[in-house]
Amino acid sequence: MKSDRLLSILLLLQTRARVPAAELAERLEVSVRTIYRDVESLSAAGVPVYAERGRHGGISLLPGYRTDVTGLTSHEARALFALTAPGSHSALGLDGALRSALRKVMVALPAPHRPTAELASRRILIDPDRWMSGPRPTVDLNALETAVFTDRRLRLRYRHSGATRSHTYTVDPYGLVAKAGTWYLVADRGGAPRLFRADRIATATVTDAPVRRRPGVELADAWESLRREVEERPVAVRVRARVRRSRLDMLVRIVGSLLATRVEVLPEPVPDQPAPGRDPDLAHVPDTDRAPDPVARGDAQVVAPVGADAERTDPADGSSAGDAAEVGGAYDMGDAYDEWVTVEIGYTVAGAARQLLQFGTDVEVLDPPEVRAVLAATAARITDLYGAGDPVGEPAP
Numbered sequence: 390m391k392s393d394r395l396l397s398i399l400l401l402l403q404t405r406a407r408v409p410a411a412e413l414a415e416r417l418e419v420s421v422r423t424i425y426r427d428v429e430s431l432s433a434a435g436v437p438v439y440a441e442r443g444r445h446g447g448i449s450l451l452p453g454y455r456t457d458v459t460g461l462t463s464h465e466a467r468a469l470f471a472l473t474a475p476g477s478h479s480a481l482g483l484d485g486a487l488r489s490a491l492r493k494v495m496v497a498l499p500a501p502h503r504p505t506a507e508l509a510s511r512r513i514l515i516d517p518d519r520w521m522s523g524p525r526p527t528v529d530l531n532a533l534e535t536a537v538f539t540d541r542r543l544r545l546r547y548r549h550s551g552a553t554r555s556h557t558y559t560v561d562p563y564g565l566v567a568k569a570g571t572w573y574l575v576a577d578r579g580g581a582p583r584l585f586r587a588d589r590i591a592t593a594t595v596t597d598a599p600v601r602r603r604p605g606v607e608l609a610d611a612w613e614s615l616r617r618e619v620e621e622r623p624v625a626v627r628v629r630a631r632v633r634r635s636r637l638d639m640l641v642r643i644v645g646s647l648l649a650t651r652v653e654v655l656p657e658p659v660p661d662q663p664a665p666g667r668d669p670d671l672a673h674v675p676d677t678d679r680a681p682d683p684v685a686r687g688d689a690q691v692v693a694p695v696g697a698d699a700e701r702t703d704p705a706d707g708s709s710a711g712d713a714a715e716v717g718g719a720y721d722m723g724d725a726y727d728e729w730v731t732v733e734i735g736y737t738v739a740g741a742a743r744q745l746l747q748f749g750t751d752v753e754v755l756d757p758p759e760v761r762a763v764l765a766a767t768a769a770r771i772t773d774l775y776g777a778g779d780p781v782g783e784p785a786p
Contacts, residue, residue, distance in 0.1 A: 394419070395427055398448070399436065407447040410440065424448070481530060518570035532593035533574050536562050542598045543576065546591040555591045561600045564608035575611050577602060582611045584619075620646055624735030628742050629755045631729040636751040640732070643744070649735040731755070739763050746771075 394417055401408055401416070414421045428448055431438045437451035491510075495503060536543045543562055546555045560576035560583065567573075572587035580603065627649060632640050641648065736742055742760045745752050746767060754761050 402450045407449045409447040526588045528587045536595045540600045542596045544594040548589045563611045584615045626736045626739050628734045631731050633751045634728050649733040
């Protein structure tokens with residue numbers, strides 16, 4: 390609507406001294422000509438707005454002009470109060486500032502919108518942490534935040550994944566990113582974008598040297614480039630495997646973006662007869678695999694036990710230990726649900742396919758032969774380890 394667009398232009402101009410018409414057009418998804426017509430409409434309504442043409446021109450308000458209108462609709466207020474997850478603000482030390490800001494916004498809201506905003510904060514909860522992530526190491530973002538907001542270079546002592554020693558780097562920070570409960574510093578090192586996990590930074594020192602970022606590159610640009618680098622690594626080994634349909638959901642959740650083929654996860658078949666001694670109304674039991682925790686490409690990890698009992702007692706899928714007791718043991722879902730499904734998985738190296746061993750005999754690699762050989766050799770070493778009797782270094786009882 391034009392009225393919403395005029396208000397958006399007014400609010401944007403209040404935050405910047407001058408905004409190019411092309412930028413306003415891109416943000417509001419209209420043409421530059423429409424922006425100039427909107428500026429004329431604002432001027433006709435008494436708003437002291439004017440346009441300057443030329444290379445350094447743009448749309449501006451007269452200095453000192455402000456409006457008290459919040460411009461928030463009922464839906465916007467609900468979105469604001471619902472999406473204020475506490476985790477990110479806590480790490481930045483902004484919990485108190487967030488609560489104060491929300492109180493001020495609540496006061497400024499039109500009276501009819503206040504109940505909606507308050508209800509959203511009570512009815513919607515956002516937990517940014519992954520399932521079963523465990524206690525997270527304490528992360529001190531003070532130095533990183535100072536460097537980001539003062540445009541200063543950083544000197545880091547950083548430990549890479551799997552390394553036992555830290556390395557020292559001088560970097561040019563773009564900003565901080567919180568992803569799935571983990572904080573990252575996005576910075577250039579030697580003119581190239583790099584990603585540093587905040588919990589692996591041993592020390593961070595803000596230098597007096599001004600930051601030297603690549604021209605025209607913003608945090609969002611650098612992050613998108615790094616994100617693609619992590620998620621879209623070239624596939625060197627394509628593994629064809631078969632998985633029991635009863636384990637397909639878990640495989641999709643753990644392997645995640647490594648799947649090279651689209652897998653249609655079919656709904657669990659409903660048995661004809663309920664299990665003996667069981668309430669007929671509970672005949673259909675939804676799959677209760679562990680909650681999703683997809684592994685990053687090249688950094689595979691086991692996120693859940695794969696036994697049937699562990700699955701059936703997962704609260705993340707609506708079941709509990711009490712539910713498992715009521716079911717009374719394993720339930721035969723029939724031959725249809727025990728069928729095999731063929732999938733294709735892409736790995737950067739053959740050794741990464743060892744993650745499939747966590748599925749035991751429910752997943753079999755069909756080809757290539759070299760991956761089957763890697764898994765067979767690993768399984769043989771595991772057999773030797775556990776078949777030798779007492780643990781290494783442990784005296785016999």
